[in-house]
Amino acid sequence: MASVSLEHALILAAILFAIGFAGLLTRRNLIVVLACIEIMLNAAGLAFVAAGARWGQADGQVMFLFVLAMAGAEVAVGLAIAIRFRQSLKGLDVDDADRMRG
């Protein structure tokens, strides 16, 4: 178990985060955007757990639990917005929601 080093775990987190971020930059589907945010949150959680495992402390896992709670809250609100989005804009393209442009 000890042979996994901290930076490998952190690099995994960074890669996952980067993929999620790339998806966020590219995809226009609101649901996928939400999923990308989930990926990034999860990657952040992974970094917390890895850092906690470095010191053998529970704090990292505790932080992951808070990330989990936040993700739950985010999904609830995000999906509610997606439903209204679909009703009012007849689609899921986030680029359609540019009425607040300057």
Place this chain on the structure above:
Amino acid sequence: MTILFYIAAAVAVLATLLVVTRRNLVHALLYLVVSLFAVAVVFYTLGAPFVAALEVIVYAGAIMMLFVFAVMLLNLQAASPPRVPWTAWVGPAVLVGVLLAEVIYALTIETQPLAGAEVGATAVSEALYGPYVLAVELASMLLLAALVAATHVAARAREDQTAASVERGRAVLHGQGTASEPGVIVEEGDA
């Protein structure tokens, strides 16, 4: 355990890549479930079995289920925007590549081994309800707020009802109706 970590990591990365590239919403979400499952295995290899279980139960089991449910129930697949051309990936890929390179460079400056000890459910719980208890309360409030907000945003019928009751209150105020219930709002100016 080490080999398991790398296998799971590879699966996670691959599945996540598929999440952001698939056009079929349900397929993408299923790959996300796979990715989360792989991350759960990673957690287990990092000595965090409790969080690994929660990752599956809450993330894969509940949160992603909610996603899938919403997509299926509202047939969101049909509302998906058109496919992006592959050229759209170039810019983000470069940006993210630079970011990743920086992070990896920063991370590999020095190597740190893991403690290697398993941190079980008891230790996590004790930390959670010990020094972090205030944060737990805050998290519960966040969830409550999210619940209220989601209900409010998603329920359109309710909104019309509220508008109607405000309208009725106005009518009462201007003497065109009767206050059928106590607690009718009286406006500032009339006091």
Place this chain on the structure above:
Amino acid sequence: MLSLLWLIPALPAAGFVLLVLLNRRLGRAGAAWIGAGSVGLSMLAALLVCGSFIVSPPAGDACRQVLWTWMDVAGFTPAIGFYLDAVSVVWVLVITVVGFLIHLYSTEHMEHDEGFTRFFTYLNLFVFSMLVLVLADNLLLLYLGWEGVGLCSYLLIAFWQKDPQNVYSGRKAFIVTRVGDTALIAGLFLLLTQLGTLEIQPLLRAAEQTWAPDSTVAVVAALLILGGAVGKSAQVPLQTWLPDAMAGPSPVSALIHAATMVTAGVYLIARTTPLFELAGDARLAVALVGIVTLLIAGFSALVQHDLKRALAYSTISQIGYMILALGVSGWEAGVFHFGTHAFFKALLFLGAGVVIEALAGEHDIFKMGGLARKLPAVFVTFTVGAAALAALPFVTNGFYSKDLVISTTLGTADGNVWLYVGSILGAFVTTLYSFRLVWVVFFGEAHTEVTRRPRWRQTMPLWVLAVFSIITGFLWLPAWIGAFHPLEDFLDTALPPIEWTGRYAHFAESAGAAFVIILIVYGGIFLSYLLWVPWRRGTHAFAASPVVRPLAAFWLGGWGFDWLYERVFVRPVKWFAHWARHDLVDYVVDGIAWVNLAGWRTLSAGQTGRLRSYVAVAGFGVVLVLAVVVLR
């Protein structure tokens, strides 16, 4: 027995919870049984606990019961804990006994009201909050009760919420007391940061040890606490809400706005006595607030023609006496006057409630008259109450407590002649207006028909309170009558005894000083008889004369405080808002807007409304920052 302490507030709380949960499912009878019953049981618990406290005092003459720790954050651990000593015993007994009598009274007074259950819900919540306030062992819990009673006061003043005027009155009470509450919470923050605790007894000990007498911080802390007391107890300059608070039902006026809540300020100052002993300037401020209030309110009460408003002003005035006594280090005299006042003022309000009910909602005393024969029970008890308010010598409790208060203004080291003369004048005015009510309401010819007579649930509390208004005075007889002062001995266990060390102490304690008061009271009663019985026409003509009329109007409006506040605070804000909306300022505002607009035009190029471009920009930023950090 003392371990039952928690039951005293818990019972009304249970009543409140039951009433909230069962609300509609409960008939009127059920609501009345739960509402009055819970307070009745609480009264029994209080009698048991306080009785055992008095008979066999615990070690240190105080007992503390900690139920649980409220929160534990960064070393700050306020407890949900109760503290019982002589001072809280007095308050608890008064709250529960008077509270129960008023609940009983309300079951009949409110019987046809559609908000019957709601009324008892609020009333139970009030009793619970008030008990928490006086039993709290730390200032944070005390503040919880403090805000709880404020909330109930607001809810009950605006109880008949269909009339916007009542809602407005409730809101006024809430906002004005909020000014004081803000001062109080600032004081709590100051105490917490300076002394590191809010638990009252350790806090007071720490204050005595760390702060030098008359140090600035002690004075500021005491003044902030005084600010809270001024708001809640309706003292100058925050007294304006109480007369308007009479919009609530009469039992509410009796319980909240006469007997208990408005004396929370007195309790607070008495509770933090050592702090005020450290701060001479703050004590002087307390005394000044007291004397100014009692005079202003007394004169206002003299000209009111709304029965309840007259009583409200008299309440303000009497609390002024209590505050005055606290300000001259006559702590115990203030507490004593609180105790006697609670009984006779509750009695007066309940009597007024019956009168108003009997006359189908008539509040104007000049439209009453001749009620002595039609409502004999109310007449007798109301007269007892008025006599106690006027401090009729020897037979009423008001005489003994007010005599003591007036003596302290001269007899203690903080006292002086001016305070003495002012309080004597106040006593004279008090006799005038209290008997004015009796003469005008119960004598002369009847102007309005009596349509309803009280039954036992209304008259019984009146009689009980009338008896209390007589006998409670005998708990502390002045030295020249006899050496019977159990209340003083009891209070000595919690408060510093009154030290008769002033220049005129010898005179203040003697029968001579009392003789002055006796003279004043009899003179006042006789004068008010002349003014409102044989000479009534003349009095009216005098009041209507061009010289006096503006003065009377001035007093009627409460010395123009509302008028003043309207002009100093309310109108300037409204006017400024109006002006800023429509006038010159528009150019400034437009200018700001134009600058913003220009800035916005330049910046809004980046506002595409597209999530992805925002994310991309954020990503660039992260890349740059990371590059700086990593490659440095």
Place this chain on the structure above:
Amino acid sequence: MAWYWQLLIVLGVLIAALTIAAGLIWYERRLLSLVQDRYGPNRVGPAGLLQVLADTVKIIFKEDWVPPFADRRVFVVAPSLVLITALLSFMVVPVAEGWVVIDLDIGLLFILAMSSLAVYSVVLAGWSSRSKYSLVGGLRAAAQMVSYEVFMGLSLIGVVALAGSFDLGDIVEAQEGLWYVVPQFVGFVVFLVAGLAETRRIPFDLTEAESELVAGYHTEYSGMKFGLFLVGEYVAITLFSALIATLFFGGWLGPWLPGVVWFLIKTFIFITLFILIRGTFPRPRYDQLMALGWKAMLPLSLLNLLITGAIVVARAG
């Protein structure tokens, strides 16, 4: 522990679970016939025992057909999930003292995780079939199982609090003096109801309510893919019976007989209970099902948790 011993347990549990599940099909049909006063399958083999074998042969040799309009990949994956998750759950169930495939500290959480993944099987089957009956069945399953999972987890926390461990072996050993069905009776009832809902058995089989949804989520399935759903359901019933026996009735504990026998007897009793419930109860409306879950079961399990927590805290001093 020697590797062959471990392998033996693995194979033993796997084969036993599958055999029992297969046997259950026959057992259920016979028992239901008894309830309904008829014979049931009694032609093939002694007392119809070989009926299952015949059915298996038939179902395996059927054409492996996927509807052309279906989402092919998901359609194929979905049936396997239900069996995989149920069988994986058996890994952490101790059959007798020390007889467990993997002694996981978070055993109970693992089972919860598996049961939360099992939902996907039904939902995806319903969705990938691209037919409206299937979709409605799948959606019903999603809402039903996610809802009931909430208090299934909550009802078990009482047991965990009493035993102080997520490890099923520890939980069984903690019941040495007293089976948890006594202090956790409410938890037991809630878990039983949740188990019925999670296995989508009558009365909670609204996902395949044949009178309104044809066959619900598996309308379009045939051949061995349908067979997987069938076997998966029976494995799940076996699993839940085993869990009830383990968590509330002392698992392998019992006098005289060896532990594994006690375990099998207890499991068998609850399997019978499941079948008898199927023979007895009518099917509720969907809103009634949800109301039962959120308005009755959830508060009940929370109350149970509150009281259990208070007792545990009080006992700990």
